[in-house]
Structure formats: C-alpha cells, structure tokens
Amino acid sequence: MTHSVEAAMAAFTPMLPLAIGLSGGADSTALLLACARRWPGQVSAIHVHHGLQAAADNFEQHCITLCAQLEVPLTVQRVDARHARGQSPEDAARTARYQALQAAVAAHTVVPASIALAQHADDQVETLLLALSRGAGVAGLAAMPAQWQRGGLAWHRPLLEVPGADIRRWLQAQHQTWVEDPTNSDERYTRNRIRARLLPALEAVFPAFRATFARSASHAAQAKELLLELAEQDLAQVGNPPRITALQALSTARQANVLRHWLLIAHQTTPASSQLAQLQQQIRACTTRGHRIHLKVGRGFVLRAGAVLDWYN
Ligand SMILES: Nc1ncnc2c1ncn2[C@@H]1O[C@H](COP(=O)(O)OP(=O)(O)OP(=O)(O)O)[C@@H](O)[C@H]1O
Secondary structure, three states, X not given: XXXXXXXXXXXXXXXXXXXXXXXXXXXXXXXXXXHXXXXXXXXXXXXEEOOOOOOHHHHHHHHXXXXXXXXXXXXXXXXXXXXXXXXXXXXXXXXXXXXXXXXXXXXXXXXOOEEXXXXXXXXXXXXXXXXXXXXXXXXXXXXXXXXXXXXXXXXXXXXXXXXXXXXXXXXXXXXXXXXXXXXXXXXXXXXXXXXXXXXXXXXXXXXXXXXXHHHHHHHHHHHHHXXXXXXXXXXXXXXOOOEHHHHHOOOHHHHHHHHHHHHHHHXXXXXXXXXXXXXXXXXXXXXXXXXXXXXXEOOEEXXXXXXXXXXXX
C-alpha cells in the first residue's frame, strides 16, 4: 500500500531537533512545510548550493523565502560538485551533497539529532529499475533504506511510500509553491527517461507497482542483511587474508559472498561478476603447491601468497 502525505507524517517519529535537506523542489518543500508545522521551533533546513546549473540561484532564493515564511533557520552550504573521471555528474553531485549536509549539520547553531530527505515512492521505483538495468545483486535491489545511521545522526526518508503526484497535490492544496528543476525533463538522464516513459507504462500494466516494487526492495534489504551476517561469520572462519583451503570448503555461493565482503571491507573494492567467477575458478583449481593465482579484481589484483590470498593495487 502507498501512503498519503498525512499518513506518512503521522508514522514519522524522528528524534528532535530535526534538519531537512531542502533542495527547493516540490518534495523537500512539502517535507519542510509538514515538519515545520508539526514540530514548531524544532526544525531547521539545509540547502546545498551546487552551482551546477544556472537555476541554482532560483533554488536558493526559494529556500530563503520559504524558511523566512516558516520561521525555520536555514543553512546554505556551497559545494563544488565537479565530477572526477569515471564518475557521473549525478553521482558527484550526490556524494558532494551528502558530505555538505553532514558538514552543515556540524555548523548548525542547534545540532540536530536527525536529518530527513524527501525521496518518495516513485524515486524508490526508479532506483530499483536503475539497479536492475545494471544487473545489480541483492544489495542494489534493496534500493533506498527508509532510515539509517551515519556520522552520529539518524537519517530518514519519511515520504518513501508516498507517490510523487500525491506530494504535488498536497502542496497545491496548501497553496505552497516550489521550484521546478529544469533538468527533470531532460531525457539525456536515464532517471528522467524512466520517469517519463517507464512509470506510465508500469502504471497501465501493474497499477500497484509502487507498493509491490517497494515490497520487493524490502525483501532484498532483508536478504542483504542476512548475506552480510553470513559474510562476517565466514570471514572470521576463513581469516583475513583468507585461507585458500578454508575458502574451498565453502559452497560456491557462500564463497562468492565472503570474497566480495573481504574485498570490500579490507580493500574497498568491488569485483565485476566475471572477475569473481574467474577468481573462484582459480581457487577451485588451486590444489598444488606450485599453483599461481594472479588476477585483476576490482581496482587491483588478487594473488596467491602461500596458503592465503592477498590483494594489492
Ligand atoms: N541541493 C540540495 N540541498 C539540500 N538537500 C537536497 C538537495 N538536493 C536534494 N536534496 C535532498 O535529497 C533528496 C533527494 O534528492 P533528489 O535530487 O533525488 O530530489 P529532488 O528532485 O531534488 O527532490 P525535491 O523535489 O525534494 O527537490 C531531496 O528530496 C532533498 O531532501
């Protein structure tokens, strides 16, 4: 089931004070308005000024006007979101935004206990479809969590079960304006093509897709947790660096799971599916003293070092 803005707000019980990540678009404008009414004097806003588009100043101006009208303290954090090679502009902007939100929280006069972002049910479906289009595993299919802890703060997405159109209708009913992001209609971005072309088709074929896709994402999120627990136990068993004979004693799926975990937590790298398959084949074939393993994996190489696997880059 999807929820109305009112129902989602009724179910939202963050630790106060609360900061809202305010872009100036419809969704975060609605979230700020609803939260400022519900917890007067306990809500602040943070706007990250990307300087990416000419429209950035309009967003900032809207945030200043809205916060003044609601008597909500606003921090504007400027960032340089230029993207590094191999990183998409959207990813760079997102990473810079999370860092800026965190930095702005520390600079706030009243440090909030929680921070809320305004992603909604359509955003969740888009994230899930993007994950599917990349061939993601369970971790990607888990899509966006409704809450998590990071940097001593509780992060929330209270509108994650509310359809985007309902948020806009709610805002119109409150006679509240917002700024339309001009890049939202730019179909060079995959996310926007999904929104413009796929969501209407899904609506026609599976009218309940927002709720059912969200259910799948939460099943995947649960499976992701189990895989993580198992990987932690298995890594403790095979050791870090992992012993080859201990890896060989695991089933193929479990071995893949623990190898991915080892590479991520010990070396901050993620193997491509084909690299992992090759590595597993080498582990299987490693039955003699002289068997060499030396494979490109993620950002570096895995090699055999006697009885264990090692990694370098
Ligand atoms: N420039 C920004 N400054 C502060 N928070 C932001 C900014 N951009 C996005 N956010 C927060 O992250 C959430 C998700 O961002 P995203 O870019 O997916 O949405 P958006 O289209 O900007 O949404 P909205 O309609 O709220 O503006 C937003 O709802 C908002 O809470």
